[in-house]
Amino acid sequence: MSTEPHFLVVDGYSRAGREDLEAGGATTAGLLYREMLFRLSPGCTVDVIYPADPGVRLPDGAGLESYDGLAWTGSSLTVWKENDPDVIPQIELMKAAYRYQVPSFGSCWAAQIGAVAAGGRCVAHPYGREMGIARKVSLTPEGRGHPMYQGKPTVFDAFISHDDEVTHLPAGGLCLASNTYTRVQALSIIHQGGVIWAVQYHPEYDLHELARLIHCRTQKLVGLSFFVDEADAANYVTRLEALHQDPTRKDLAWQLGIDSDLMNADVRTLEVRNWIEQLVLPGMRR
Numbered sequence: 001m002s003t004e005p006h007f008l009v010v011d012g013y014s015r016a017g018r019e020d021l022e023a024g025g026a027t028t029a030g031l032l033y034r035e036m037l038f039r040l041s042p043g044c045t046v047d048v049i050y051p052a053d054p055g056v057r058l059p060d061g062a063g064l065e066s067y068d069g070l071a072w073t074g075s076s077l078t079v080w081k082e083n084d085p086d087v088i089p090q091i092e093l094m095k096a097a098y099r100y101q102v103p104s105f106g107s108c109w110a111a112q113i114g115a116v117a118a119g120g121r122c123v124a125h126p127y128g129r130e131m132g133i134a135r136k137v138s139l140t141p142e143g144r145g146h147p148m149y150q151g152k153p154t155v156f157d158a159f160i161s162h163d164d165e166v167t168h169l170p171a172g173g174l175c176l177a178s179n180t181y182t183r184v185q186a187l188s189i190i191h192q193g194g195v196i197w198a199v200q201y202h203p204e205y206d207l208h209e210l211a212r213l214i215h216c217r218t219q220k221l222v223g224l225s226f227f228v229d230e231a232d233a234a235n236y237v238t239r240l241e242a243l244h245q246d247p248t249r250k251d252l253a254w255q256l257g258i259d260s261d262l263m264n265a266d267v268r269t270l271e272v273r274n275w276i277e278q279l280v281l282p283g284m285r286r
Contacts, residue, residue, distance in 0.1 A: 012075030024216035072106025098194030143176035
């Protein structure tokens with residue numbers, strides 16, 4: 001028996017969504033998560049699955065139990081469209097993860113899928129898209145005492161990109177973090193003996209990945225008035241890339257409002273490390 005974790009990364013994007021990211025120079029979500037897990041858990045093994053792809057066979061039963069943890073990525077899909085054939089298998093897979101008690105962690109889409117699969121509710125965000133940097137994410141009283149946030153500042157900024165939000169937590173759900181834009185920025189859910197810890201933001205992103213995502217979404221973001229025009233968006237992308245290449249550029253960090261909670265990968269990904277150390281590894285030892 002291996003002493004290192006065996007993870008399954010669930011990439012929530014459709015094939016068209018992944019192709020759109022690749023065309024803009026972004027890393028696809030599943031591969032981005034895989035690289036983060038390799039860094040945080042050296043020696044681990046990682047499989048990546050694409051449940052929105054036609055004909056994909058999803059693990060269940062013993063196949064699901066062969067994994068020590070499930071890591072769920074973001075997605076450009078919409079979870080409240082529960083009859084969408086790209087969404088249905090992902091909700092069913094999350095239900096199976098609860099049922100077979102394989103611990104889950106994930107970003108953005110994961111929080112929404114985790115809530116809906118356990119009986120919660122997600123809707124289109126009433127304020128519209130939250131994009132780029134989620135400001136002043138604050139731990140709730142439940143979050144301050146939760147092991148996912150052990151060692152994390154009580155207030156921090158985080159990379160973010162979402163159109164929907166969790167409005168109703170299921171029984172067994174806790175809101176762990178919030179900001180003025182989105183009430184549920186992080187949650188934990190215990191359902192049928194299974195557990196998910198998930199965040200609405202993206203610890204797997206860095207400045208480069210955020211820059212590429214904004215590039216991919218430029219037309220949409222101009223239409224939503226995040227930028228005056230495409231040239232304005234391109235200038236912002238260029239500055240993000242420049243700061244990524246040279247993190248000592250205090251001028252750019254100041255102009256962009258970026259601090260160590262975004263620049264320091266150890267701080268940015270602490271929730272994922274805590275999930276591995278507090279949920280995954282103890283489960284392997286039982």
